Each structure stands twice: as C-alpha cells, then as structure tokens.
Amino acid sequence: MTKxxxxxxxxxxxxxxxxxxxxxxxxxxxxxxxxxxxxxxxALLREFCAVGWExxxxxxxxxxxxxxxxxxxELAGRAFRSQKGQFTELIRRVPYLPHGNSxxxxxxxxxxxxxxxxxxxxxxxxxxxxxxxxxxxxxLAAGYALARLRGVPLIVEMRDAWPDLxxxxxxxxxRVKSVVEMAVEFVQQHADMVVTVTEGFAETLRSRGLKNVAxxxxxxxxxxxxxxxPPEPERDVFEALYLxxxxxxxxxxxxxxxxxxxxxxxxxxxxxxxxxxxALEKLAxxxxxxVTFHPPLHGQDVMERYASADTCIVSLRDDWKSFxxxxxxxxxxxxxxxxxxxxxxxxxAARIIEEAExxxxxxxxxxxxxxxxxxxxxxxxxxxxxxxxxQWVQDNADYGHLAARYMAIVASLLExxxx
Numbered sequence: 001m002t003k004x005x006x007x008x009x010x011x012x013x014x015x016x017x018x019x020x021x022x023x024x025x026x027x028x029x030x031x032x033x034x035x036x037x038x039x040x041x042x043a044l045l046r047e048f049c050a051v052g053w054e055x056x057x058x059x060x061x062x063x064x065x066x067x068x069x070x071x072x073x074e075l076a077g078r079a080f081r082s083q084k085g086q087f088t089e090l091i092r093r094v095p096y097l098p099h100g101n102s103x104x105x106x107x108x109x110x111x112x113x114x115x116x117x118x119x120x121x122x123x124x125x126x127x128x129x130x131x132x133x134x135x136x137x138x139x140l141a142a143g144y145a146l147a148r149l150r151g152v153p154l155i156v157e158m159r160d161a162w163p164d165l166x167x168x169x170x171x172x173x174x175r176v177k178s179v180v181e182m183a184v185e186f187v188q189q190h191a192d193m194v195v196t197v198t199e200g201f202a203e204t205l206r207s208r209g210l211k212n213v214a215x216x217x218x219x220x221x222x223x224x225x226x227x228x229x230p231p232e233p234e235r236d237v238f239e240a241l242y243l244x245x246x247x248x249x250x251x252x253x254x255x256x257x258x259x260x261x262x263x264x265x266x267x268x269x270x271x272x273x274x275x276x277x278x279a280l281e282k283l284a285x286x287x288x289x290x291v292t293f294h295p296p297l298h299g300q301d302v303m304e305r306y307a308s309a310d311t312c313i314v315s316l317r318d319d320w321k322s323f324x325x326x327x328x329x330x331x332x333x334x335x336x337x338x339x340x341x342x343x344x345x346x347x348x349a350a351r352i353i354e355e356a357e358x359x360x361x362x363x364x365x366x367x368x369x370x371x372x373x374x375x376x377x378x379x380x381x382x383x384x385x386x387x388x389x390x391q392w393v394q395d396n397a398d399y400g401h402l403a404a405r406y407m408a409i410v411a412s413l414l415e416x417x418x419x
Contacts, residue, residue, distance in 0.1 A: 020052040021410055024127040024150075026117050026143045028110055028136035030059040031086055032075045034298060036329040037133055037159065038064075040218055042086065047403030049087035056124040057089050060096040060113040065273050065296075067099040067109070080120065094120055101275045107138075114138035121146040128414055133157040137180065140187045153192035153413055158201065159218075193413050195406070200325030200348040212413075216406045218329050219397030222390065225336040226303070230384045231310045238266040238377035240342060241309035243302065244330045246274030251317040253283055254344060257366035260289035262373050271305060272296055306337050310383050311359065311376060315344040318364040327352065332397045334358070335389040340382070342372060356392035358385065 029035040031042050045055060062076035063069050069076045077083045077093035085091050094116040099105035117139065121130075129152055132143020140156055147154035188194050188205065193212045196202040202215045240259070246252055252270060259268040270280070271294040284291040297305060306312070312334045316323045324347030331349060334341055341359030343350060350361050362372045376382055 020054065021128045021407075021414065022054040022125060023048075023056070023410075024121055024124055024130045024146065025055055025057045025089075026114075026121065026130065026132040026139050026146065027057065027059050028113060028139050029064045030057055030062075030091065032071060033062045033064040034296060035064050036218075037135070039329070040159070041133070043219070043221060043399040044403050044406060045085070045087050045089055046221070047399060048407065049089060051407070053407070054125070055085075055089035056121075056127065057085065057091045058117045058121050058124065059091060059093065060109075061093045063096050063098070067101075067105070090124075092120055092124060103275075110136045111138045114142040117142045118145050118149070122149060126150065127152055129153045129155060129410055131155045131157060134159050137184060141183060144187045144190060147192075153417055154190075155193045155195055155410065155413070156187055156191040157195045157197075158188070158205075159197050192417075193409065195409065198325050198327055198348050204325060214409045216402050216409070217397055218327065219332050219399050219402050220336060220393065221400070222336055222394045222398045225333060227336075227338045227387070227390055228303075228307055231339075231380070233380060235310070235380070237264075238262070238373060239269065239308055239310045240266065240313060240373060241269045241271070241305060241311070241339075242313040242315065243271040243297070243305070244328065246270065246272050246277040246280055248276060249317060249320070249323070250274075250276075250315050250328075251344070251364060252276065252280055252315065254364050254366055254369060255313055255315065256280060256284050256289050256291055257287065258369035258373065259291055260284075260287040261366055261370035262290075262377075264290060265377060266290060266373055267292065269294060269305065269309070271302075303337075306339060309339055310380075311340040311342045311373070312337075313342045313344065314349065314353070315364075316346075316349065318344075318346055323347065323349075332393050335397075336393045338385050338387060338390050340376070340385060341389075342369065344369065352392075356389040358389035358392075 027037050027041060029037045031038055061069055061079055062071055077091060079093055079095035081093060083091040094113050097109040097112045099109050130143050130147040132140050134140060143154055188210060194205060194210060196215050197218050199215050202213045205213045242255060255268060259266055268291045270291060273296055281293055314328050314331050314334060316326060316328060327349045335356050335358050341353055343353040343359055343361045344364050353359060353361060360372055362368050
C-alpha cells in the first residue's frame with residue numbers, strides 16, 4: 001500500500017515506518033461487547049485508524065458475556081455480514097454457539113467461531129499482516145492458518161501467560177505436555193512476532209528460545225478518565241470497591257471474608273460478572289458479609305461508583321506462578337482515577353503499584369486484607385494520593401504512546417520481510 005501517514009512517529013529514538021498498513025485482526029470479542037480484548041482493541045484502533053491504517057476485524061456475532069446475543073442485530077452484527085465499526089474498521093462476523101458458564105461449552109464455542117474465521121478471513125481484503133489475539137486459544141490457531149494461506153506475516157498477541165496458565169489452572173495436569181500446551185507453543189514458535197502485555201512474560205518467552213518478542217502493555221486514554229477528588233476526610237463506613245471479572249483468577253472470596261472480619265464498619269462493592277459469581281454470592285450470604293453485588297457498569301455509572309469508594313481492589317490469586325507476570329486489566333484505570341489501591345497481587349503488578357505509589361501491597365489472606373482496611377479506616381489521610389499514579393499511567397500506559405509503539409513493531413516486521 002502506498003498511502004502515507006500525516007507524519008512519522010518517533011518512538012524510543014526510532015521512527016515508525018510512515019506507510020499505512022492493512023491488517024486482518026482475529027478476536028473472539030469485539031465492540032459492541034465490553035470485555036478486556038474489546039477495550040484494548042477499541043482503544044488501539046482509535047489510534048491506528050486515525051493515521052490511515054485499515055482493519056478488517058473478524059469476530060463472532062456479539063454474545064459476550066452471557067453466551068447469547070442480547071443486543072439488536074444492527075449492533076451485535078449478523079453472521080457472514082459486514083458491519084461498520086466505530087472508526088474506519090470493517091467488522092466481519094462469524095456465527096457462534098450459544099452457551100452458559102460451562103468451560104467446555106465456552107471452548108466449543110471458541111473452536112466453532114475460530115474455525116469459521118479462516119474461510120471468512122480469506123474473503124476479506126488481502127492484508128499486509130494478520131494479528132490474532134488471545135485469550136481465546138483456538139483463535140491463535142485460526143490466525144496461524146489464515147496467515148499461511150494468505151502468505152503474510154503473523155503477529156500473535158498473548159494477553160495472558162499461555163500455556164503456563166493452562167497448567168496453573170489445572171486445565172493441564174501431569175508431566176506430559178498436553179495438546180493445548182503443544183498447540184500454543186507451536187503457534188508462538190511459528191509466529192513472525194509475539195506481542196505480550198507484560199515485560200515479565202516477554203522475558204519468559206525469550207528464555208524459551210523465542211526471539212521475535214515485543215511488549216505493548218494494556219492501558220487507557222488518560223484524557224478520557226477524569227481524576228477524582230479525594231475521598232471524604234471523615235466517614236462512618238469504609239467502602240472498598242472491586243470492578244472486573246469474578247472468576248477463579250481473582251480469588252474474590254478473600255475480599256469477601258476480609259469484609260466479614262471487619263463487619264459493619266465497612267462495605268464491599270463487587271461490580272461485574274464471571275463464573276464464580278454465584279458461589280461468591282452464596283459465600284457472602286453465609287458469612288453475613290457487608291457486600292453488595294452489582295451488574296457490570298459503564299460510563300458515568302462507573303465513575304460514580306469509583307467516586308464513592310475509599311479504596312479500589314486489584315486482585316490475582318497468589319498460588320499460580322504465571323500470575324507473577326500478569327497485570328489485571330483494570331489496574332491502569334484505577335491508577336488513572338487516583339484512588340488508593342488495595343493490591344492483592346505479586347510480581348510485575350505489585351511492582352507497578354509500588355512505582356506509581358498508588359496504595360498498599362497486601363498478602364492474599366482475609367486477615368491481612370481486613371487488617372489493612374481497619375488501618376485505612378482509622379487513618380483516612382492515607383487514602384489521599386498525590387497524583388503520581390495518574391502521571392505514571394500518562395508516561396507508561398497511555399494508548400496514544402502504546403499504539404505508536406505497536407505501529408513501529410508492525411512496520412519494522414514488514415520492513416524486515418522486504419529484505
């Protein structure tokens with residue numbers, strides 16, 4: 001393609017290739033859904049499309065998170081039909097298999113949609129590069145097949161620490177490598193570039209012999225997130241807030257048990273959905289914990305919930321080694337609004353909280369979390385942040401900078417292929 005960007009973008013002393021690029025993006029979740037891959041790629045495409053890059057997004061009819069279409073067809077899309085995106089991208093939808101919270105049913109749905117993504121991808125405009133984004137593992141295989149059939153480079157985006165996570169979560173057991181592990185490693189090894197969202201996992205992959213590995217973290221557009229005023233200097237009830245997935249990875253039972261230990265002096269708000277939510281609701285009821293469960297919130301409703309909170313929880317279970325190189329996707333949003341963070345994390349996520357001076361790192365036990373919340377409630381000036389966390393996001397995780405880095409990576413890869 002010969003279309004030129006308005007100007008080139010210096011990144012770390014280097015200048016990105018000024019030529020626009022055509023990309024076929026394979027993702028299992030995309031706009032108008034509200035999910036981590038959707039939020040990431042909506043933010044990135046805003047920047048990519050603004051400088052003339054062209055995208056065909058191959059994705060299922062919108063059905064996240066309940067496993068069935070709830071939005072009208074003009075938003076959710078129709079199978080095998082094209083749909084205009086929010087920017088200049090063209091969305092091409094594949095069908096899906098309706099499902100509930102069963103892991104097996106979700107996997108079958110992902111396999112079904114991924115398989116159909118290959119022939120539909122062959123009907124799109126010929127791209128310069130194919131990008132396949134996890135966490136849907138079948139979509140990685142579809143990306144590999146499509147890139148080879150098209151004869152173009154493949155970028156595999158690992159948003160989680162696969163295949164390590166498969167073993168930590170006991171999807172894989174025993175000493176012999178599973179089909180899942182071998183398949184993921186095969187695609188990683190044969191991709192022209194692997195993009196991770198954390199430096200830690202990038203180093204893990206390099207230690208296994210992968211050479212073409214780069215990191216483009218998750219983030220946000222800081223200018224879309226207003227900073228909040230400090231919480232009330234005096235308050236009878238301490239409020240803690242968690243927004244995000246209610247799954248096995250988050251171990252939200254720790255926060256619920258901690259709130260039960262603190263008792264009526266506090267209130268815990270859990271916002272979102274996930275496979276563990278019914279069990280968490282049952283646990284809260286059994287303990288008589290001061291917890292309110294909320295459905296997923298968006299826009300102004302989210303900001304109102306943030307404004308009401310004294311501290312925001314960022315949580316990952318501490319018994320899965322792969323989570324030492326994982327950063328919860330909501331971390332950057334919490335840092336940008338400037339609320340105190342109760343960080344029940346280790347590894348790279350803990351390092352970021354410390355660098356940003358955003359809050360307190362606490363062990364993943366109800367007793368430790370409850371002790372921290374009692375201290376914060378008794379010493380409320382500790383909740384007032386100095387703005388460093390928002391500045392950290394501006395410097396390290398604003399999508400304007402991240403997209404420019406991504407464009408430079410793609411341009412460099414394509415330039416290497418010309419020689």
